Amino acid sequence: MTPDSTHAQQAPVDRRTFDLLALTTAVVLGVHSPHLPWWLSTLLAVLLAARWWQRRQHVMRVPRWIKLPLLLLLTLAVIETYGSIFGREAGAALGVGLLVLKLLETATPRDVRVGVGFACFALMSALLFGQGMMTTAVVAMGLLPALATLRALEPAQAQTGLPRSLLPILLLLAAALPLSLLAFVLVPRLSSPLWGAPSPDQARTGLSDSMSPGNFTELLTDDSPALRVSFDATPPPPDLRYFRAYVMSNYDGRRWQRAHLAGTDNTPAPLEFATSISYHVTLEPTHQRILPALDVPLQAPANAGLRSDRELFAHKSVSNPFTYTVRSALRYRLQPELDERSRQLDLRLPTGFNPRTHALAGEWRKHYRTDDPAIVRAGLTLLHDGGFSYTLTPAPLGRDAVDDFLFNTREGFCEHYASSFTVLMRSAGIPARVVTGYQGGYWNKLGNYLLVRNSDAHAWSEVWLAGRGWVRVDPTAAVRPERVTLGAAAAIGNERGWYHNDWLQGVRNHWDIVNRWWNQGVVGFDALRQRALLTPFGVRDTDTRTLGILLAISSTLCMGLGLAWALWRRQRHDVLREALRVLERKLARHGVVRRHGEGPQHYLARAARALPGQRATLAQLSTNYLHLRYAQNEPPPEPLRAFRRAVRNFRAARMVK
């Protein structure tokens, strides 16, 4: 709250400006209200409306004895609700409250400008709670009254209606759109945040120790980093970058869960390998104990333990970035001998589910007899050739989820594929289990490390084959190989066929497509997508420097276009003057050039002297011109046409001097 003395010099703002500012504040309040306590939103809305009404009664400023208690009350309410004034929710509540209170003392242009700046900031902060398309659209709409407020502050303008005062801003934003899109595409993304992890109260979805179809969706659109890996030697090729987290063996028809077996020993399954690689992982806080590691870790790092399925568990849950060094084998034989108890565990299926899957698996078993690898191949072939598609927004599945997926919907993402494939294998009598973790990642050349995001979360299967132990099978790769070679983003991208098939499936789906586009094109536009977009233009290296240069070039081009517009002047179209110009050009060819500052009469008289053969014509033209120019305000059309005709017909014969 500023002291009143500073306001003394400035005139109070008019009603239109105040209305627009109130509208801006209302939008800010509206866009924040979903995550504010309802009573706070209501109170602030009432306060805003009261202030607006009061200002209409020409009360410029609210006395201090009302403002100060309100400020105190707001702070107390926020502390009471959230426990502090820091953090995302508390900060938003306080910010919106302060913005509404700022309106109570808004009287001068300076107040209004401060208010608008603050409102813009508050609008943007609403996007921290969700970057959905609707939220973004509302926030963008909020920019309209904000900028219109600034415009209304300018003096000496015609009074227009409220919608009319928003229109020029809309045009301004439309004109600014190309440059902003270019900047959006080209701004170098940070490979790691500059400052601390997101505020603690921000709920992050991470991998969990159970998996049911659909609960990855949020994770796959979450582009925040999950882990960063640096390798001592050369990094493994993309198709071997499988980071194992949870191994799930229990299936209840809907959900996969880790096996909680009491009394079993926790000695890690035996592992045979030839070569191994060593690497360092920095894990972002997950508030869980699981430590993802490349397929398959040899030993537990410090402060962690290795479970029987070779899952790594930290001794404490990870609430701060946690770095560990692991050695993994990429080509291995895991658990070559499977004891009967484990075998039973990994074959167990709930009874009474998925009859068609069972039937299909039975057929395969009959057909291939004991050739387990052939059955695995048959399963992959089914997924590859059976018309399956990869999508993050699959249709919901019924009770027999696997049947539904394999024979009806045929669309889904890694979870669906891993789950169904595992069930299929178990039905055929092959021990199988689901593994979740991360796959892929973005190789950061600058820092020489692999950035794995939450959106790289993945699920795949492991099947046990005699003599080879647990073999990793990625059924998603059968459907969409890009998922494995280029990463999660690539798998979702280029997915044109999906919507073409479902184009007529109703408004809901359409809307979903828009949402998906938004998620892919805007929300999920990361460094990887950036590179993919620029590669066709011959930009292979998308490091900060290249992007900076590109950004500078394109901004300059855009500003150049803008400058061309700004410098372009509409010439006042003067037919008579044009006609005289034509005459001047004709005469200039014969050496009679109009001097700077020479009047038409003088000039034409001089021309007549220089070209005696045309004296009469020139004298006539001169008289006509003067008459047309000076006798009336606007030259009458018919004589004007005659004059132009005369000029057109004018032929100056070269004089021999």
Place this chain on the structure above:
Amino acid sequence: MHALLQRLALWGERRLPALTRYRRTESLPIELHRRRIYLVPTAFGVGFTVLLLVMLIGALNYANNAALLLTCLLGAASAASMLVAFRNLDGLRLSQVQAEHAMAGQPVELTLSFDSVRARNAVRIDMARTRTAFAISGPDTTHVRISMPTARRGWQPVPRLRLWTTWPLGLFRAWSWLHPEQPVLVWPRAEAGGPAPHASATNAQQTRRRAGDELAALREYRVGDPQRHIAWKVSAHHEGLLVKDFAQPQSQPQWRLDWRELRGLDNESRISRLARWLGEAQAERHSYSLWLPGMELPLGSGPSHYVHCMNALAELP
């Protein structure tokens, strides 16, 4: 403090004219073009840029692409507003400066005529300490009245005007100097009080003091007009009553104002006394003549005569 700053600015301007983009006086019309329009961010513009940077870094830090997109949009719109600000002044033409009559010490009203082929908004003119805003709604000429303070009589240059605008968002300020070469004649200040013109100068001819007998004009009847003045015949063809208006020739005394008779005073005192007498003569509808060194204005009356006399006084060395 303010005066000191102003003097410092003046000194700096003399040393380095480019510093303030100082311009010499120019003949009218003056058209603003790209080489004389300057663009600087306003204080609010700088603050807003800082805010945009904070939002940009925040959006990048939280990998929040929606916020990044809107920040880019806001930034691009701000950049576009810079061009709009420029365009708001580009091509504006000052075609005429007209000055009203004013005595030294009183502000003189200047009428500036601006031509434009397109609409202009919120253009402001700063002169000395006054600020005027105007807008042009279309291809048109707009007259802007500003008042210029005066201190002494005689020809005075129109001070340098700063034409500026922060249209549309107040983020950027486009400005240009206008320094029209158009001196304004300021009349001398009349002295506050003093003796009436000398008896010989007044030369009061005692003429007939009666209502004039020369018919001057007809006018509408007003309550209190003598009945015999009503022009009955003419009124018969007219809706209301018409009254014969008689001029009163020779009713006013003739004042012969002479510079030479004001001995014992310095030039300025003479001028201000003459100015007072001229004013009184004009107010009392006397007819008067004026003799000045190197100039003689014959007997006359009426506003234009007054203007001639005052101009002559103002132009005295």
